[in-house]
Amino acid sequence: MNTRSHRSRQAALLALNVVLALIILVPFFWMVSVSLKPAAEPFSIPARLWPENPTFDNYITAFRPEFRTYFMNSVIVSLSTVIITVSLALLAAYAFTRTHVRLLIIAMTLVIVTQMFPASAIIIPIYKMMKGANLLNTYTSLILAYVTVTLPVAIWMLRGFMANLPLTLEEAAAIDGAGPFRTFFEIIVPLCRPGIVATAVFVLIVTWQEFLFALSFTSTKEMRTLPVGVNDFIGQYGIRYGELMASSVMISMPVVAVFFFLQRQFVAGLTAGAVKG
Amino acid sequence: MILASVTLSSVSKFWGSFVAVEKISLAMADGEFIVLLGPSGCGKSTTMRMIAGLDDPSAGEIRIDDRVVNDLPPGKRDLAMVFQNYGLYPHMTVADNIGYPLKVAGVNREERERQVRAAAERVELGGLLERKPGQLSGGQRQRVALGRAIVRTPKLFLMDEPLSNLDAKLRVYMRAELKHLQRDLGTTTIYVTHDQVEAMTLADRVAVMANGKLQQVGTPLDIYNTPANVFVAGFLGNPPMNLLPIAIADGRVQDSELTLAAPAGVNGAITVGQRPEDMRLSETDAGNMAGEVYTTELLGDSTLVTVKVGKNLVAVKTDKNTKVHMGENVGIRFDPKHLHFFDTTSGTRVAFDASR
Ligand SMILES: Nc1ncnc2c1ncn2[C@@H]1O[C@H](COP(=O)(O)OP(=O)(O)OP(=O)(O)O)[C@@H](O)[C@H]1O
Ligand SMILES: [Mg+2]
Numbered sequence: 001m002n003t004r005s006h007r008s009r010q011a012a013l014l015a016l017n018v019v020l021a022l023i024i025l026v027p028f029f030w031m032v033s034v035s036l037k038p039a040a041e042p043f044s045i046p047a048r049l050w051p052e053n054p055t056f057d058n059y060i061t062a063f064r065p066e067f068r069t070y071f072m073n074s075v076i077v078s079l080s081t082v083i084i085t086v087s088l089a090l091l092a093a094y095a096f097t098r099t100h101v102r103l104l105i106i107a108m109t110l111v112i113v114t115q116m117f118p119a120s121a122i123i124i125p126i127y128k129m130m131k132g133a134n135l136l137n138t139y140t141s142l143i144l145a146y147v148t149v150t151l152p153v154a155i156w157m158l159r160g161f162m163a164n165l166p167l168t169l170e171e172a173a174a175i176d177g178a179g180p181f182r183t184f185f186e187i188i189v190p191l192c193r194p195g196i197v198a199t200a201v202f203v204l205i206v207t208w209q210e211f212l213f214a215l216s217f218t219s220t221k222e223m224r225t226l227p228v229g230v231n232d233f234i235g236q237y238g239i240r241y242g243e244l245m246a247s248s249v250m251i252s253m254p255v256v257a258v259f260f261f262l263q264r265q266f267v268a269g270l271t272a273g274a275v276k277g
Numbered sequence: 278m279i280l281a282s283v284t285l286s287s288v289s290k291f292w293g294s295f296v297a298v299e300k301i302s303l304a305m306a307d308g309e310f311i312v313l314l315g316p317s318g319c320g321k322s323t324t325m326r327m328i329a330g331l332d333d334p335s336a337g338e339i340r341i342d343d344r345v346v347n348d349l350p351p352g353k354r355d356l357a358m359v360f361q362n363y364g365l366y367p368h369m370t371v372a373d374n375i376g377y378p379l380k381v382a383g384v385n386r387e388e389r390e391r392q393v394r395a396a397a398e399r400v401e402l403g404g405l406l407e408r409k410p411g412q413l414s415g416g417q418r419q420r421v422a423l424g425r426a427i428v429r430t431p432k433l434f435l436m437d438e439p440l441s442n443l444d445a446k447l448r449v450y451m452r453a454e455l456k457h458l459q460r461d462l463g464t465t466t467i468y469v470t471h472d473q474v475e476a477m478t479l480a481d482r483v484a485v486m487a488n489g490k491l492q493q494v495g496t497p498l499d500i501y502n503t504p505a506n507v508f509v510a511g512f513l514g515n516p517p518m519n520l521l522p523i524a525i526a527d528g529r530v531q532d533s534e535l536t537l538a539a540p541a542g543v544n545g546a547i548t549v550g551q552r553p554e555d556m557r558l559s560e561t562d563a564g565n566m567a568g569e570v571y572t573t574e575l576l577g578d579s580t581l582v583t584v585k586v587g588k589n590l591v592a593v594k595t596d597k598n599t600k601v602h603m604g605e606n607v608g609i610r611f612d613p614k615h616l617h618f619f620d621t622t623s624g625t626r627v628a629f630d631a632s633r
Contacts, residue, residue, distance in 0.1 A: 166362070166364075168360055168362055168363075168364035169364055169366060169367075171331050171351070171360070171364060172358075172360060172364035172365075172366070172425075173366075173377075174330075174331070174350065174351040174352055175329060175331075175351045175352065175356065175357065175358045176352070176377050176378040176381050176425070177352040177378060177381040177382060178352065178377075178381045179352070182381065187366060190368045191367065191368055193368075
């Protein structure tokens, strides 16, 4: 009896997993498939799951000089955001977990409240500020906006992680004569590495795919990032699906690679912060 | 030599309304080995943490070398501490853990390696220097923590149950090693334990604590021979002192299985005490009391006979070849020279005139 219900449970879970995997993977598969089809094929009837004559032509067209500019812009903006956000979040999370000042605890809660506003609601005021500061169409405007958006979540991710570090370690460091900065950089930060990796990957994903701010704040091709740049293939008279999908695949690759190499640490980081919150 | 005296004056610690440590006053001399002894939860670690500067005293004053240190951060107090839960840095190797205080102090790499190796040798960790704490057993971790403390020559050692996780053999060895080390360095040492054997063997003086209060301070022999109250009498010794509540009036024990000539000045509700090794078994009618043998345990060098007298169990340590059987009736005789009397209500020792 027991083992039978156990087994049917297992089967149900497996089925659920397959369905979830399909929901996630089918669009991705479709993206790859379309990117490999020659220009005439995407809308040929009957529709094919996989191109009859796969070709890399779309990739060759998509990998134009503009793409390379967009790519560099994305790298600069995303990496800067990751570095700034994670650094600030580490300091803030440490302060928040190691203080018992009531005011700071209230501030910590307010930090998460900022997440309640959708990007479309804050974009206009931020745009006005950027304009006032003469920062429109610069990396700085995007980096500042992205740090604003990602910092609260990053603080909370790292806070959960740091709250679980035993206090004894800092006490031991204090006895050993280490000051607060030394303790922070030599004890706390190294021990938070899984949490730092998880937070950095999260920030990277958010900024790498961000569209709305990038579209609003940049006006010239030289400053565009990848998600906006892909739009070049969406013209007034039609959409060039083959090149569009080829670009999308190329955009996804760096994130997929990061995930691939860091996935063990990433998962460890997520759960380590989550178990005892 | 750099030595330090430590003085606690009326030091208390409250956690909310809970009193963890209550008005402890204690003066420790230069180079002294003091053991804080008491049952779990009595405030030993809290007292030590206040001396280290990790917790602030709620009241009272702590002085190191006549300097009030209440507001001095731990790093400025020039002390080394072994934490009850080790407090090792998980991302550093054993060598880096032990060498961390030296690194912070700016000792150069070569000198550091030499001192780390010497300290590791002392705590028998020579072969494990490149491991991470996660790859060590509890006892090995504890020795790393010990190594990190002794790698320096601070003014003061604080050790919170540093041997609790070692196996019996290693514990005896490390105990001797610690005692030697402390003698060699002459460093004032405060040592927390709930193990009375450790306290007796290591301490110059033992401070017995219970419920956040200091019960008695004295040499191991002092507190063993002259316990200041019922708690200390019942805490020390294995098995501890037999304690029998009785009533004494006009020098006579009233309504009791016990016949005893009470000394002058001992009156009222009294708890009479005697250690198991001071008692003798006798014929049923030749002792101060009689009862039925409850258990006999061979301890190796002696036999422990527990006798049921009225409602009380009385332990008597006898020769290892003693032949008595469970259920047998025996008498128990006190050694009049080693009697202890305590006031039952307050628990404190009652002094009496032994010359009578
Ligand atoms: N941070 C804290 N908050 C509240 N109560 C505490 C705190 N730290 C300790 N206590 C309480 O204070 C009392 C004394 O604790 P302490 O750690 O000093 O005991 P101990 O004598 O070292 O015991 P053990 O032998 O088990 O280590 C305990 O009852 C404990 O529950
Ligand atoms: Mg303790």
